[in-house]
Amino acid sequence: MKLQNPLFRRAAGWLSALAIVAGVHTAHAQGTAFTYQGRLNDTGNTANGSYDLTFSLFDSDTVGNQIGSTLTSTAVSVSNGLFVTTLDFGPGMFDGTSRWLEIGVSTNGDPNFATLSPRQALTPTPYAIYAANAANATSAASVASGVVAPDQLATPVPPNDGQVLAFTGGSLQWIDPAVAGGSVWSLNGSSAYYSGGRVGIGTSSPRGALHVASGGVAVTGASSPYTGAGQGAFLEYNGTYGGVLFAYDYGANAPLNLLLNSPGGNVGIGTLTPAAKLTVYDPASVSHRIQTGGGVNAWARVEFANANGQWDVGTSRGFNGDQLYFNREGAATSALALQPNGDATFGGNVTLSGSASVSHRIQTSGGVNDWTRIEFANANGQWNVGTSRGFNGDQLYFSRQGIPANALALQPNGDAAFSGNVTVGGNTSVCSLTIRGGCDVAEPFTMKEAGIQKGSVVVIDEEHPGQLKLSTGAYDTRVAGIVSGANGINPGIALHQEGALEGGQNVALTGRVYVQADAGFGAIKAGDMLTTSETPGCAMKVTDHARAQGAILGKAMSALKEGRGMVLVLVTLQ
Secondary structure, three states, rough: OOOOOHHHHOOOOOOEEEEEEEOOOOOHOOOOOEEEEEEEEEOOEEEEEEEEEEEEOOOOOOOOOOOEEEEEEEEEEOOOOOEEEEEEEEOOOOOOOEEEEEEEEOOOOOOOOOOOOOOEOOOOHHHHHHHHHHHHHHHOOOOOOOOOHHHHHHOOOOOOOOOEEEEEOOOOEEOOOOOOEEEEOEEEOOOEEEOOOEEEOOOOOOOOOEEOOOOOOOEEOOOOOOOOOOOOOEEEOOOOOOOOEEEEEOOOOOEOOOOOOOOOEEEEOOOOOOEEEEEEEEOOOOOEEEEEOOOOOEEEEEEEEEEEEEEEEEEEOOOOOOOEEEEEEOOOOEEEEOOOOOOOOOOOOOOOOOOOOOOOEEEEEEOOOOOOOEEEEEEEEEEEEEEEEEOOEEEEEEEEEEOOOOOOEOOOOOOOOEEOOOOOOOOOOOOOOOOOOOOOEEEEOOOOOOOOOOOOOOEOOOOOOOOOEEEOOOOOEEEEEEEEOOOOOOOOEEEOOOOOOOOEEEEEEEEEEEEEEEEEOOOOOOOOEEEEEEOOEEEEEEEOOOOOOOOOEEEOOEEEEOOOOEEEEEEEEO
């Protein structure tokens, strides 16, 4: 049975709350569910049967804000008007504030719910859910004031009790009775210090005065070491990231400058006697060293050495002029010197095994019957233009290096194959055109409603010239078409004029598309004429041909026996 909305009337006692009973009783194991019992009348008579109900919480008896999500109870058994169901809106819904319950009802399986009015004010019983939380506060004996009084910590500390933080002699001290002298930490004014041994953080066997085993040393200036620039600055040896020592500001998510030596001194890595600002030296293999003569205007070089000799890469002001050079140690001239104006000077012969500029290269595998190609390359990638006998057949191709398909391939018979989209700036003239990507002719229209579902029936919006809107009535002579793209059937031709009539959703004007249909107004079979229905966006079978004049959407090409679903339709507006 299909129960229409007009039948849902709130007469006296259409729905009245009889009781609200908490579904749990003990605070230590209490959940958030409770039992709701009500009485249901259908058009003035006591209801019997199976109904679907929805329940929503609000903070007001009218309008207001919804609290939490809507619950749906399906197939609720109603006997002599009475029903019982369990509701669970989850934790935090009943916090002592007044709540009202809004109820929707429909016959079992009908998606159209009637909202009952007025909302039902909830009795205090469900607030036992909130009251259960009060058990958490029963053990709180007092609230700390932030001040440690002399009588709150024992003075003196009993021996052998371990380390304690105690208020003694007018000051707060960290005391270990087992240590001679008592206090582990001492005060020097407002500064605390410890000189009785080593301090370990993350380790019980510190190797130095301060040993941080992992996690780094955090330097914070606010409440959180990860809040704001400068908060959470670490100097850390981290084995996870390759065993490196680094300085990092986790608050700013950026590395920090690391001062390895005081200004004016030299830094040595692998050497105790650095000869320049930074000297990197491996005495075992004499593999490399970085040297600089001073400031930004002086020379600098990197030395790469092994048992065969040493190569230098550097800049200079006096060695053969201002240049970047590559030089064999002991040679009179540089193997390669690059000048500021772009000139390059080689000290010996030059042999090129490949392309000189990596901008283009011509290759061939052999004779006139084999493949040939020209390669054009730069930092963005490489394009190839060539002919082949085995690469996709005999053709002239234009290909992006690394892409399986050719961008353009020209065949000996004159055919041209593009692997992507083709944009033509002017007019196109063809003898025959085959559309392989879609089945309908569509045009984009601006819609009154945003994001109308594909396959929906739309009509002309008389309030907004040139726009369309979702259909809502039967036999509507303003019918304009079907929103294209349902069930993966795409437009074959999309019509629009750039800068004028473009934008919006594609609407099929002719051809084959899928349409949302409602067989509740009559079973649909192939060949039936379709028109608009009272179900928003849905088509239905034409049963009144007199009313259908000017409201025909098209012919059904598939069937729909009952309910709502997709029907393939040949769009022929009439």
